Amino acid sequence: MDFISLLGLIITLAIDTAFSWVRMFAALAVSIVISIFVGIYAATHKYAEKIILPIVDILQTLPILAFFPFVIFIIVAAIPGSIGINLAVVFLIITSMIWNIIFGVYESIKVLPKEYGEISKLYGLSRIERFRKIYLPAVMPRVVEQSTLSWSIGLFYLVTSEIFSTGNSQYAVKTGIGAAIASPLITGSALAYGLALLVFIVFVIATRLLFFKPLEEYVVRYNRHTQQKPESRAISYAKVMGSFGSRIARRLNPQQLIRSSGSAKTAMKKRGARSVREEGGIATIEKYGTAIKYAAVALIILGIAYVFITNPALMGYEATVLRALVYTFARVWFAFAIALLIGVPVSVYLIFLTRHSSKYLLLFQILSSIPATILLPAIVAGLKGTPYHGEITAVIIFVLGGVWYIIFSTMNMAKTLSPSIPEVKGIYGVKGADAWKKIYIRAIIPGLITGGITAIAAEWNASIVAEYFTVGNNVAAQVGIGVGKLLDLSLSANNLTLMLLAVANITVMIILLNTFVWKKLYRSVSKMYG
Amino acid sequence: MKMVQAKNISYSFSPESVIIGDVSFDADKDEFVSLIGPSGCGKSTLLRIIAGLVKPTGGKTLYMGKKVDGPSSGMSFVFQDFALLPWLTNLDNVKIGCSMMKLSESEKEKKAEIMLDKMGLSGFERSYPNVLSGGMKQRVGIARALVSDPKVLLMDEPFSSLDELTAETLRSDIIYHLKNKNLPVNSVIMVTHNVEEAVELSDKLIILSKKPSHVAATKHIDLKRPRNKRSKEFLDIMDSVYATLAK
Numbered sequence: 132m133d134f135i136s137l138l139g140l141i142i143t144l145a146i147d148t149a150f151s152w153v154r155m156f157a158a159l160a161v162s163i164v165i166s167i168f169v170g171i172y173a174a175t176h177k178y179a180e181k182i183i184l185p186i187v188d189i190l191q192t193l194p195i196l197a198f199f200p201f202v203i204f205i206i207v208a209a210i211p212g213s214i215g216i217n218l219a220v221v222f223l224i225i226t227s228m229i230w231n232i233i234f235g236v237y238e239s240i241k242v243l244p245k246e247y248g249e250i251s252k253l254y255g256l257s258r259i260e261r262f263r264k265i266y267l268p269a270v271m272p273r274v275v276e277q278s279t280l281s282w283s284i285g286l287f288y289l290v291t292s293e294i295f296s297t298g299n300s301q302y303a304v305k306t307g308i309g310a311a312i313a314s315p316l317i318t319g320s321a322l323a324y325g326l327a328l329l330v331f332i333v334f335v336i337a338t339r340l341l342f343f344k345p346l347e348e349y350v351v352r353y354n355r356h357t358q359q360k361p362e363s364r365a366i367s368y369a370k371v372m373g374s375f376g377s378r379i380a381r382r383l384n385p386q387q388l389i390r391s392s393g394s395a396k397t398a399m400k401k402r403g404a405r406s407v408r409e410e411g412g413i414a415t416i417e418k419y420g421t422a423i424k425y426a427a428v429a430l431i432i433l434g435i436a437y438v439f440i441t442n443p444a445l446m447g448y449e450a451t452v453l454r455a456l457v458y459t460f461a462r463v464w465f466a467f468a469i470a471l472l473i474g475v476p477v478s479v480y481l482i483f484l485t486r487h488s489s490k491y492l493l494l495f496q497i498l499s500s501i502p503a504t505i506l507l508p509a510i511v512a513g514l515k516g517t518p519y520h521g522e523i524t525a526v527i528i529f530v531l532g533g534v535w536y537i538i539f540s541t542m543n544m545a546k547t548l549s550p551s552i553p554e555v556k557g558i559y560g561v562k563g564a565d566a567w568k569k570i571y572i573r574a575i576i577p578g579l580i581t582g583g584i585t586a587i588a589a590e591w592n593a594s595i596v597a598e599y600f601t602v603g604n605n606v607a608a609q610v611g612i613g614v615g616k617l618l619d620l621s622l623s624a625n626n627l628t629l630m631l632l633a634v635a636n637i638t639v640m641i642i643l644l645n646t647f648v649w650k651k652l653y654r655s656v657s658k659m660y661g
Numbered sequence: 662m663k664m665v666q667a668k669n670i671s672y673s674f675s676p677e678s679v680i681i682g683d684v685s686f687d688a689d690k691d692e693f694v695s696l697i698g699p700s701g702c703g704k705s706t707l708l709r710i711i712a713g714l715v716k717p718t719g720g721k722t723l724y725m726g727k728k729v730d731g732p733s734s735g736m737s738f739v740f741q742d743f744a745l746l747p748w749l750t751n752l753d754n755v756k757i758g759c760s761m762m763k764l765s766e767s768e769k770e771k772k773a774e775i776m777l778d779k780m781g782l783s784g785f786e787r788s789y790p791n792v793l794s795g796g797m798k799q800r801v802g803i804a805r806a807l808v809s810d811p812k813v814l815l816m817d818e819p820f821s822s823l824d825e826l827t828a829e830t831l832r833s834d835i836i837y838h839l840k841n842k843n844l845p846v847n848s849v850i851m852v853t854h855n856v857e858e859a860v861e862l863s864d865k866l867i868i869l870s871k872k873p874s875h876v877a878a879t880k881h882i883d884l885k886r887p888r889n890k891r892s893k894e895f896l897d898i899m900d901s902v903y904a905t906l907a908k
């Protein structure tokens with residue numbers, strides 16, 4: 132490749148990425164605006180709170196990407212052409228970004244001292260003034276903080292949905308880095324692919340340094356007096372990583388978060404008050420969440436039953452879907468086991484065994500914002516000719532998609548423990564198997580649950596491209612049977628029924644798993660952790 | 662006999678931020694030493710250096726004449742935030758303190774039970790730290806520190822996360838055990854920012870300057886115990902400590 136065409140390629144890739152970034156920023160803007168209103172509304176209205184919180188809690192654990200084939204089908208049917216496709220992509224990214232921002236807004240209002248409400252009554256502030264002068268400034272720090280995290284999650288959805296869309300010319304995104312990655316032009320040449328990856332990473336780092344970092348600094352400076360404690364960041368990280376974890380985080384001993392001696396007592400009082408107030412939110416999710424979950428499952432099952440009764444022929448479809456679900460389920464959990472084998476030692480090393488975890492953390496943050504699915508072409512090329520390469524590709528993507536959640540959430544949950552715990556280990560000389568048994572594993576369990584639930588959701592999300600990856604008009608890698616593949620095929624075949632059935636089945640399965648596996652685990656752990 | 666000697670300790674995170682300039686002091690046998698100084702002057706860091714948890718940038722610590730380069734079973738530590746492991750029962754938390762001892766599990770258990778009892782917590786062996794009040798948690802933390810029969814007890818603001826009444830009771834319990842030789846502990850080094858507490862408990866008071874810190878003054882306090890906090894002598898000593906701190 133000569134210099135001119137190389138330069139041309141870089142410029143094209145930069146333009147592609149810029150288009151993707153426009154989608155990302157559009158989604159972020161919409162997410163923030165909606166989150167602010169919904170979050171404040173939920174925090175200030177008792178009845179709304181009881182409905183909104185549990186719903187957001189369920190939605191943030193669903194693998195929403197699985198809905199994408201359905202969403203794109205519906206939206207493009209209503210608005211044909213590239214506008215519809217782009218709307219579908221942006222919509223999807225919003226569904227990945229919005230939940231943790233809503234929780235962030237909700238919680239910032241909930242922890243506001245009561246005096247703020249009294250002030251606004253005392254001075255007779257109008258609704259709009261109250262919003263502008265009290266609520267908005269109060270929520271901005273968390274909004275910014277959560278946005279950074281939402282961005283990383285959104286990137287995965289962006290790339291995955293763009294790659295997915297190219298699988299079917301009718302729904303293909305024309306310009307975008309995900310679309311480019313999956314085009315024969317790029318996958319055909321290692322150099323071009325490497326460049327695409329490089330351009331993507333440059334954009335990721337530039338966004339972090341030029342957009343989010345200044346924004347964070349601005350908000351911190353602006354809000355210095357509002358006492359954003361450093362540990363709240365740890366907790367909110369954990370929050371993104373999963374809903375149960377956040378609840379566990381808040382239940383962990385609050386006084387163990389205190390570091391500085393001077394303000395220890397006041398901080399303790401404040402945290403105490405805060406956790407009492409937050410308990411309200413947790414209880415709300417627990418109480419109404421279960422009811423809403425059962426209602427949702429019942430509704431879906433009733434729907435499926437109705438469809439079957441009116442259309443007995445569909446039983447065949449259901450059998451197909453269930454079979455596919457079982458295969459993907461096995462793949463997802465096998466990959467999760469591998470992710471644990473990698474993630475647990477890495478987390479323990481970072482939390483307890485090195486003093487340089489902050490250095491690694493930066494590296495990991497950059498690495499983790501590279502969506503696993505962008506590596507598909509490389510993995511496919513690397514495995515060419517290997518038996519079962521389609522299966523292996525899917526599992527590798529699942530592992531890569533899940534392992535970061537395990538590492539980050541264990542690390543962030545560990546921050547909510549007393550910072551002195553590693554010193555306890557040193558002072559009393561706890562070593563070897565004893566240290567693993569009594570300290571390491573126990574300390575990361577809450578993070579494993581938090582990370583586990585989100586890692587698994589991420590794996591299901593990845594399945595729509597990892598199980599059936601197309602380049603141009605060719606299938607580059609595919610599994611034998613899988614629900615991700617089924618979704619792809621049903622979209623190409625315009626088979627709405629099959630698609631809906633698959634989505635309904637996935638939803639029921641995830642909700643059941645969350646209720647009967649993760650929730651149980653969470654309960655037994657939270658009893659122990661207090 | 663000198664239990665602990667800190668010799669010309671200095672510490673910096675980076676060349677620009679020197680925290681501890683040059684600090685030397687020692688703790689004799691049967692001496693209760695308090696370190697007091699402005700916030701951020703490196704008291705906690707200094708205590709961790711003595712414990713062998715942190716390597717000093719310069720200088721060294723001697724424990725019974727031997728250089729410290731890592732935690733040893735002769736010196737134990739009490740943390741400001743208790744640092745209990747929430748997933749272990751109170752008894753198991755105390756047993757953690759025996760990790761370096763060559764004892765069977767049941768012997769460790771026995772020791773831990775005795776120590777919990779001494780701290781007034783019998784009946785709470787099987788429950789978890791989260792059911793305890795702050796004062797009781799710190800009792801578990803102190804039991805853990807004492808269960809291995811350390812000769813030197815290091816405490817980093819052990820009472821400052823507690824409310825004043827609780828702290829008062831715990832302080833008098835601790836000093837009672839120490840001075841009545843109920844425990845094999847020979848000397849105590851305690852970090853505090855509470856002048857009254859320091860004067861009440863200590864035989865020797867080391868006042869540190871602000872960072873980069875050095876020893877601003879050393880005061881020997883020979884008031885007889887139990888000390889009357891309203892007595893003129895007590896108040897005079899407090900005044901002079903405040904005066905040094907304000908400099």
Ligand SMILES: Nc1ncnc2c1ncn2[C@@H]1O[C@H](COP(=O)(O)OP(=O)(O)OP(=O)(O)O)[C@@H](O)[C@H]1O
Nearest residue numbers: 391392393674680699700701702703704705706707
């Ligand atoms: N990682 C770090 N890098 C640079 N400076 C640090 C770091 N950690 C702590 N410091 C600084 O070191 C100083 C000493 O901390 P240390 O906790 O030992 O002080 P302290 O006297 O115990 O304070 P306090 O009264 O608040 O307990 C503080 O001024 C703190 O700001």
Ligand SMILES: [Mg+2]
Nearest residue numbers: 392704705706
């Ligand atoms: Mg300190």
